[in-house]
Amino acid sequence: MAYSSSALRSISSLKSSAARSHASAIVPTKPSLLSFKLAQNPCLLTKTTSSGNFSGTKRSFSCRSQASSTENSRPVQELSVYEINERDRGSPAYLRLSQKSVNSLGDLVPFSNKLYTGDLQKRVGITAGICVLIQNKPEKKGDRYEAIYSFYFGDYGHIAVQGSYLTYEDTYLAVTGGSGIFEGVYGQVKLQQLVFPFKLFYTFYLKGMTKDLPAELLGKAVEPSPAVEPSPAAKACEPHAVIVNYTD
Amino acid sequence: MASSSYLKPISSHRLSNPRSQPHFQSQQQLGFAHSQAFATRHLKLSKAAHDQDHFSAKRCSKDFTTRAFFFNKKPKSPPVSPKPTKVQELSVYEINERDRGSPAFLKLSQKPQNSLGDLVPFSNKLYSGDLQKRLGITCGLCVLIQHVPEKKGDRYEATYSFYFGDYGHISVQGAYLTYEDTCLAVTGGSGIFEGVYGQVKLRQLVFPIKLFYTFYLKGIADLPAELLGNAAVIPSPSVEPAPAAKATEPHGIIKNFTN
Numbered sequence: 001m002a003y004s005s006s007a008l009r010s011i012s013s014l015k016s017s018a019a020r021s022h023a024s025a026i027v028p029t030k031p032s033l034l035s036f037k038l039a040q041n042p043c044l045l046t047k048t049t050s051s052g053n054f055s056g057t058k059r060s061f062s063c064r065s066q067a068s069s070t071e072n073s074r075p076v077q078e079l080s081v082y083e084i085n086e087r088d089r090g091s092p093a094y095l096r097l098s099q100k101s102v103n104s105l106g107d108l109v110p111f112s113n114k115l116y117t118g119d120l121q122k123r124v125g126i127t128a129g130i131c132v133l134i135q136n137k138p139e140k141k142g143d144r145y146e147a148i149y150s151f152y153f154g155d156y157g158h159i160a161v162q163g164s165y166l167t168y169e170d171t172y173l174a175v176t177g178g179s180g181i182f183e184g185v186y187g188q189v190k191l192q193q194l195v196f197p198f199k200l201f202y203t204f205y206l207k208g209m210t211k212d213l214p215a216e217l218l219g220k221a222v223e224p225s226p227a228v229e230p231s232p233a234a235k236a237c238e239p240h241a242v243i244v245n246y247t248d
Numbered sequence: 249m250a251s252s253s254y255l256k257p258i259s260s261h262r263l264s265n266p267r268s269q270p271h272f273q274s275q276q277q278l279g280f281a282h283s284q285a286f287a288t289r290h291l292k293l294s295k296a297a298h299d300q301d302h303f304s305a306k307r308c309s310k311d312f313t314t315r316a317f318f319f320n321k322k323p324k325s326p327p328v329s330p331k332p333t334k335v336q337e338l339s340v341y342e343i344n345e346r347d348r349g350s351p352a353f354l355k356l357s358q359k360p361q362n363s364l365g366d367l368v369p370f371s372n373k374l375y376s377g378d379l380q381k382r383l384g385i386t387c388g389l390c391v392l393i394q395h396v397p398e399k400k401g402d403r404y405e406a407t408y409s410f411y412f413g414d415y416g417h418i419s420v421q422g423a424y425l426t427y428e429d430t431c432l433a434v435t436g437g438s439g440i441f442e443g444v445y446g447q448v449k450l451r452q453l454v455f456p457i458k459l460f461y462t463f464y465l466k467g468i469a470d471l472p473a474e475l476l477g478n479a480a481v482i483p484s485p486s487v488e489p490a491p492a493a494k495a496t497e498p499h500g501i502i503k504n505f506t507n
Contacts, residue, residue: 054336089364089394090364090365090394091364093356093357093363093364093365094366095356095365095367097356108356108367110364110365110367110391110392110393110405111364112364112393112394112405126393128391128393128405128406128423129391130367130389130391130405132426148407148421149405150405150421150422150423150433152423157431158422158423158431158433159433160421160422160433160435162421162435176418176421176433176436177421177433177434177435177436177445177446177447178433178447179422179431179433179447180430180431180447181434183431183433183446183447183464184445184446184447184466185335186445208445226482
């Protein structure tokens with residue numbers, strides 16, 4: 001389905017839908033436990049057809065093997081979060097600056113969504129940034145974006161990332177830095193789409209942190225699937241279901 | 249820069265306002281055509297009533313003087329001795345002298361109020377912390393994320409760089425809130441800043457004309473004395489660069505300062 005041409009005709013910001021491709025990726029099986037020095041992290045990704053059918057070609061996808069880190073005494077820390085667009089932030093704002101009918105280089109997509117812990121029990125903050133459309137991929141029925149954005153974790157600080165966002169498959173982005181407890185962080189983050197463009201699941205592989213991640217961010221992650229929802233308390237931002245000064 | 253019939257004209261011309269305190273109250277109602285006079289002012293907020301000296305240190309860890317990684321407390325990790333990581337502080341002033349056509353407030357959201365979709369490329373001048381030398385420029389992009397009515401300000405996601413002439417540059421990314429101080433991530437650098445990491449504290453003095461930054465840099469060799477300068481001028485709304493620096497006289501600049 002040519003979501004790309006049909007989805008976006010208007011230029012003004014969209015409250016819902018389709019800056020991103022209609023294709024959604026199945027979350028692969030959980031990666032095996034990481035050793036302290038992240039070597040291989042193989043995971044299977046399943047590409048779906050644009051109709052939303054979850055069956056599709058399987059493709060093995062492994063992140064680059066990490067050279068053993070000699071400058072950091074701490075092991076890699078994994079952090080999982082859910083990014084959910086609840087359509088109440090005016091996001092995304094699809095700026096069709098290319099002035100072409102098909103998604104083209106020149107289109108910009110600023111966005112900001114809500115961020116929840118991996119166990120979907122607490123609201124932690126938001127994501128905020130911009131996707132730069134690079135090219136439309138008709139054969140994949142999707143687009144390539146270059147994304148530069150940050151994940152905000154309230155008083156804990158933020159993590160900045162940059163990398164490719166492909167609407168038709170999962171990607172890895174670079175962790176470029178952070179602030180607060182994430183100061184000095186580096187590594188990469190795996191992006192898995194669950195429901196385009198509303199639900200995404202991220203797994204951060206963080207190095208260079210000077211402290212352990214706080215326990216409230218490390219609850220057992222809910223198995224990613226298109227049907228996941230934040231707990232009602234987290235969604236309502238009730239006091240016990242948010243982190244301190246969660247970013248909003 | 250894209251421009252089309254549906255896009256309102258994009259203003260990027262120079263400002264010629266007198267240096268009066270901007271009137272922000274009327275910002276929200278200004279259409280884009282009027283934003284020229286106030287575009288720069290509106291970019292970064294400044295209610296005069298705001299206490300500019302207040303810095304919320306929530307997001308910035310106070311452990312800036314930490315010199316060593318903590319021991320890993322997990323029992324199953326292999327014992328490794330901590331590596332000391334020296335943090336170097338670098339203070340600079342970013343000043344908009346309104347002669348670079350900056351900022352260029354692109355009201356692409358086409359809404360009367362600041363909304364997701366507005367983009368603000370910008371470039372200002374960079375001076376040493378003691379305000380004695382012109383170092384270079386800042387340049388980058390602010391992506392407006394949301395307007396925050398209760399704070400009478402906006403949240404931006406900022407991605408930009410600080411250029412230090414022949415010394416190289418530092419790239420940063422993070423939140424810019426027009427109503428309070430923030431910490432941004434240092435994402436990398438070039439020249440003497442190659443391999444740098446850490447964070448930088450942004451402190452607004454006069455919105456959107458003057459900002460004071462304190463970098464907490466790791467992973468690089470000792471910074472040259474010329475950049476560190478003497479003790480930084482205490483940040484306040486009335487700070488001004490030294491006349492020689494402002495005029496880019498030979499003793500008021502670093503070599504090949506970025507312009």
